[in-house]
Amino acid sequence: xxxxxxxxxxxxxxxxxxxxxxxxxxxxxxxxxxxxxxxxxxxxxxxxxxxxxxxxxxxxxxxxxxxxxxxxxxxxxxxxxxxxxxxxxxxxxxxxxxxxxxxxxxxxxxxxxxxxxxxxxxxxxxxxxxxxxxxxxxxxxxxxxxxxxxxxxxxxxxxxxxxxxxxxxxxxxxxxxxxxxxxxxxxxxxxxxxxxxxxxxxxxxxxxxxxxxxxxxxxxxxxxxxxxxxxxxxxxxxxxxxxxxxxxxx
Numbered sequence: 001x002x003x004x005x006x007x008x009x010x011x012x013x014x015x016x017x018x019x020x021x022x023x024x025x026x027x028x029x030x031x032x033x034x035x036x037x038x039x040x041x042x043x044x045x046x047x048x049x050x051x052x053x054x055x056x057x058x059x060x061x062x063x064x065x066x067x068x069x070x071x072x073x074x075x076x077x078x079x080x081x082x083x084x085x086x087x088x089x090x091x092x093x094x095x096x097x098x099x100x101x102x103x104x105x106x107x108x109x110x111x112x113x114x115x116x117x118x119x120x121x122x123x124x125x126x127x128x129x130x131x132x133x134x135x136x137x138x139x140x141x142x143x144x145x146x147x148x149x150x151x152x153x154x155x156x157x158x159x160x161x162x163x164x165x166x167x168x169x170x171x172x173x174x175x176x177x178x179x180x181x182x183x184x185x186x187x188x189x190x191x192x193x194x195x196x197x198x199x200x201x202x203x204x205x206x207x208x209x210x211x212x213x214x215x216x217x218x219x220x221x222x223x224x225x226x227x228x229x230x231x232x233x234x235x236x237x238x239x240x241x242x243x244x245x246x247x248x249x250x
Contacts (some may be wrong), residue, residue, distance in 0.1 A: 003086040004230065005029045005073065005127070007060055008093025010038035012190040013140070013222050017090060018042060020223035022051040024231065029076060029086065031058035031069075031093065054080055060093045060119035061111065066126040073130055085132035088230045091120045091139045091162075096193030101153040109154050116158035121165060134177040136230045139166050143186040143245045159184070163241050170239030179238035181229055186245025188217040212247025221246070 004021050008014040009030035018028050019042070028046055030053055032039035039055035046053035054076050058069050077083045095115050099108055120139060131137070141163050144156035163182050170180040187207045189198035196203050197216055208215045225244045228234060 001081075002026045002088060003029065003077070003081060003083065004088035004090060005031070005086055006090040006092055007031045007058060007123070008033070009090075010035050010042055010055070012192060013185065013188065013219055014090070014092040015042050016219035016223035017092065017226040018053070018223075019045060019049065020227040021088075021230065022046045022049040022053070024227050025051065026088070026227075026230075027051050027081065028053040029073060030055050031060075033057070033059050033093070052080065058093075060091075060123060061114035063114075063118065063122045066123055069123075070126045070130060073127065077130070085130055086135070087132050088136045088138070089124065089127060089131060090226060090230075091124065091137070093119070094140065094192075097155065098151040098193055098196075099154065100151055104154050112154045112158050116155065117161045117165075120162055124169065128173075131178060135179075137169060137173070137178060137180040138226060138229055139163075139180070139182040141166075141182045141184040141241065143184050143243060143248055145184060146243065147249045166241070167239045174238065179235065181237060181239070182241050183222070183225060183229065184241055184243040184245070185222050186211065186217055186243070186248040188219060188222060190219060207248075210249055211245065212250055215246065217244070217246060 004026050006014050006018045009018040010032035018030050030042055043053045043055050056072050097108055139162050141159040144152045145159040145163055166180050166182040173180055187197045204216055222244055
């Protein structure tokens with residue numbers, strides 16, 4: 001039996017990834033920043049699939065809380081599964097802030113850095129002693145690290161940093177048999193960034209016209225990829241960027 005931690009799994013792609021993992025027999029620790037009711041609903045959905053999930057609060061933009069979160073993980077692992085380690089870490093949690101380069105304030109920049117890069121770096125570091133040898137780490141980037149979308153200079157840059165970090169982690173954790181990869185979703189119909197891709201028909205159509213498969217993504221397009229990358233079938237893949245965008249801007 002495998003156990004995964006998925007950050008930001010109370011909604012959107014994180015929720016979908018958690019449910020996809022549960023369908024493949026994986027138990028879960030999911031995190032949420034503020035909406036406990038959403039997280040509890042995901043726990044119940046996982047239970048309906050015959051698996052066990054525990055929800056823990058976590059602000060990935062506040063490194064001061066990482067030591068306490070790691071203690072909580074150890075406690076939950078022991079109390080729920082009689083385990084000292086978990087197997088998979090999915091660094092998914094993120095925020096969507098649309099701001100042109102000229103208008104991006106230092107405050108906005110620092111907020112995005114704290115969540116999208118510093119948080120990934122130091123949360124992974126904090127949890128490293130609790131990840132089982134032979135485990136998996138999957139970071140979440142964005143297609144915007146490869147192609148440019150106006151208004152996402154800071155966000156895309158942070159995600160580019162995560163992609164470089166992924167290769168370094170794969171190199172350093174290889175001796176423990178831990179694989180580290182990064183998935184880069186393209187445009188997906190979620191509430192990310194205010195739900196613009198989902199709710200604005202003109203934006204949706206304009207993006208779809210740039211995608212080889214002729215439509216923007218939906219959460220189910222991503223969750224299955226996450227679960228697949230964490231499976232034993234992909235144990236020989238590490239240090240790689242996998243874009244799940246339907247073939248955007250090829």
